[in-house]
Amino acid sequence: MREALPDIRTAGADVLAVGTAAGWQAAALMDGHGDQPPLGYECVVDPDHNLYRALGFGRVRAYEWLTPRLWRSYVGAFRRGARQGAVTGDIHQKPGVAVIDPDRTLRWVHRAVTVGHYPSMESVLAVLTLRP
C-alpha cells in the first residue's frame, strides 16, 4: 500500500490502516521502526471490532490454520517483506480492503478468504478512478 500511495492520492483518495492490535504498534508503523520507513498514512486500531464487523470481515476457523492456502498466503506475505511482530491483537481476524466515498457509502469491498489474501493494487486503483 505504501508504494501505491502516490497513485492513490493522485486519484483523490487517502489510506487508513485499521488493526485490532495495540495502539503503540499503530504508532510504530506510522513513525517507522527498525529498517522500515514511516508508512505515510494514518493507522488506527479497532479494539471493539466495530468497523471489522460492519464490513463483514470473517475470522480464520481452527481447521483453516491447517490448509495449504493459508500457509501459501503467509509465505507470500513473508516474501513481500511482512514480518510477524508482537502478538497483541486478534490473530484470527481475516484482513480486507474497502473503498468508502466521502459520504460513507461503501463503493467496493474485498473480504479476504484467508490471512494474507489481499487484492492487487491495480484492482484498488481501478475502483478509485471509477466515477460514482
Add this chain to the structure above:
Amino acid sequence: MLGPGDRVPQVELVGAAGHPVELGTFLDRRLLVVAIRYYG
C-alpha cells in the same frame, strides 16, 4: 453484511495516541481506502 452502495456506520476507532476517533474524521471530501489487517 454491507455491500456496495450501502452506508458504512459512523463507527468509533482508536487513534495511535489512544484517543477515540470516528471513521468520518478521515473522510474529508476524499475517497478512503480502508485496509483492515492484523498489525502484529
